Amino acid sequence: MDHVLTFMDYHIFTPYVYSGSWPESNVARQILSLWIITTLGAELIYLGFGALNFYFVFDHDLMKHPLFIKNQVKNEIRLGSVSLFWMSFPTVGLFYLEIKGHSKLYDNIETQGLSGVILSIAGFLFFTDMCIYWIHRFMHHKSIYKYLHKQHHIFKIPTPFASHAFHPLDGFLQSLPYHIYPFIFPLHKMVYLSLFVFVNIWTISIHDGDYRIPGQLIHLINGAAHHVDHHLYFKYNYGQYLTLWDRLGGSYHYPSALLAKGPHDDIQKLKQ
Known part of the structure; x- marks a missing residue:
């Protein structure tokens, strides 16, 4: 994030x-700048x-699905945008620690070599997938579900705008593994x-x-076909990228959409 901050300082701030x-070295200015960058960047990506x-x-x-609620897209965007706004505050704290050199982020690719970079990408995906699985599953525990994660599950048939439509604390906790990784x-x-x-x-x-997933990747990749079953049935497919942890945790569910039992099939039945 220090490169982004330097770029923004030089060209805009x-x-x-x-x-x-x-x-530019003032702590308050750096924190404010990081907050602007984080908030605007996250909102623009979202x-x-x-x-698109x-x-x-x-x-x-x-x-047209019966479970698609009135004004759903508007509500998804409102909740997602507000959540990202509030999530940016604790996220900036982690970014600030990074620019002050407290993480293990490095500049020179020769530090670890190309093979080290490739291994770090694989490690990042493995680590975050594992952590998000357990955090996400914990969010479904009956003692906290109704206070945090239930907001996301209002949307049974999600659109892309439901992706970030979380309670801010829920969203931040599920994003935490991404930020923790470079400190370890x-x-x-x-x-x-x-x-x-x-x-x-x-x-x-x-x-x-x-819901299309090519070939045998159905058994490996956690795609939209898997995740819509999570929204519909709650207790399956908690994973982020892969099906690995759902299989190990006993929560894997083969996608209903690929068995002609998904949302599209429900709509076709209504048309008959």
Whole structure:
């Protein structure tokens, strides 16, 4: 994040936003700048890629499903946008620790070598997938579900805009593994930024209503077909990228949409 902050300082904040008497090294200025970058960046990714997905990938016939609620898209966007706003505050605290050198992020690719970078990407995906599975499953515990995660499950037939429509605390806790990883394991700074964008786009994609998964990847990849069953049945498919942890945790459910028992099939039955 320090590269992004430096870029924004040089091109926008210093010449156009802040007073010349407020130095770039000032702690308050850095925190405020990080908050602006984090909030605007997250909202742009969410609304931008969400809109592209909604208009070019999402099957709008799903909006005819009986479980698709009135004003759902509007409510998804409102909840998602508000959640990202509040999530940005604790996230900025973690970003600030990173720019102050308290993480294991590094600049020079030679530090770990290309093989180290590739292994770190695999490690990041494995670590975050594992942590999110257990955090997500914990969110379904009856003692806390109604206070936090229930807001997300209002949307039984989600659109891409449901991807970030969480209670802010729920959303932050599920994003925490992404931020914890570089404090435990070495990770290249640009790879970290790229993965941050990737995980947000992935989260949008598993809510996009496109249930097609090529070949044998059905048994490996946790896609929209798997995740819609999570929204419909609550106790299955908690994973983020892979089906691994659902299989190990006994919560795997083969996608109903691929057995002609999914939301599209419900709509076809209504038309008959």
